[in-house]
Amino acid sequence: xxxxxxxxxxxxxxxxxxxxxxxxxxPRYVYDEDGREYKVIGITKSPTTNGVPNILLEQNPEPNNxxxxxxxxxxxxxxxxxxNEKLNGWKFTDKDKKKVQSVIDKDKKKxxxx
Numbered sequence: 001x002x003x004x005x006x007x008x009x010x011x012x013x014x015x016x017x018x019x020x021x022x023x024x025x026x027p028r029y030v031y032d033e034d035g036r037e038y039k040v041i042g043i044t045k046s047p048t049t050n051g052v053p054n055i056l057l058e059q060n061p062e063p064n065n066x067x068x069x070x071x072x073x074x075x076x077x078x079x080x081x082x083x084n085e086k087l088n089g090w091k092f093t094d095k096d097k098k099k100v101q102s103v104i105d106k107d108k109k110k111x112x113x114x
Contacts, residue, residue, distance in 0.1 A: 011031075011032055011033055013029070013030065013031045013032075014029075014030055014086060014087075015027055015028070015029055015030070015043075015061065015086070015087040015090040016028055016030050016038075016040075016084045016085065016086055016087060017084060017085050017087055018040075018078050018082045018083070018084040019082065019083045019084060019085075020082045020083065026042055026043060026044055027042075027043045027061075027062070027087055027090070028040035028041065028042055028043065028076075028078065029041045029043060029061075029071070029092075029100065031075075031100075031104055032104075033080070034077070036079060036080050036081070037077040037078060037079055037080060038077065038078050038079075038080060039075055039076075039077055039107070040075065040076050040077070040078050041071050041072055041075050041076070041100060041103055041104070042071065042072035042076060043061065043069060043070070043071055043072075044069070044070050044071075044072065045067055045068060045069060045070070046070065047070060049072060052072075052073060052074075053073070054070035054071060054072055054073065055070055055071045055072075055073055055099055055103070056068070056070055057069045057070060057071060057092070057093075057096045057099065058093050058095045058096050059092075059093050059096065061090045061091055061092050061096070062087075062090055063089045063090065071096075071099065071100060071103065072103075073103060073106075074103070074106075074107070075103060075104065075107040
């Protein structure tokens with residue numbers, strides 16, 4: 001079997017909670033994978049993180065949670081080896097999906113450092 005056949009298996013976007021000293025146990029939206037890393041967007045209750053304003057969501061993606069939720073304006077990378085659990089039932093509203101997609105598009109425009 002060639003590597004080519006593995007490439008057309010579409011990556012399923014989902015929510016996970018990673019557990020390591022770097023990830024602080026906040027839930028993350030996993031939107032892609034790159035080799036041994038996941039590309040993720042952090043979800044938080046705070047309007048700012050480290051002085052950077054977060055993006056307000058219309059509705060908390062966690063089921064039955066009415067608290068205000070935000071997404072981080074930059075995507076991050078988390079190694080696949082980090083202990084984590086998949087969060088089922090979480091979802092974004094259609095308006096929030098557009099906000100998330102704009103963060104993903106911004107990440108894709110950045111040129112990797114050489």
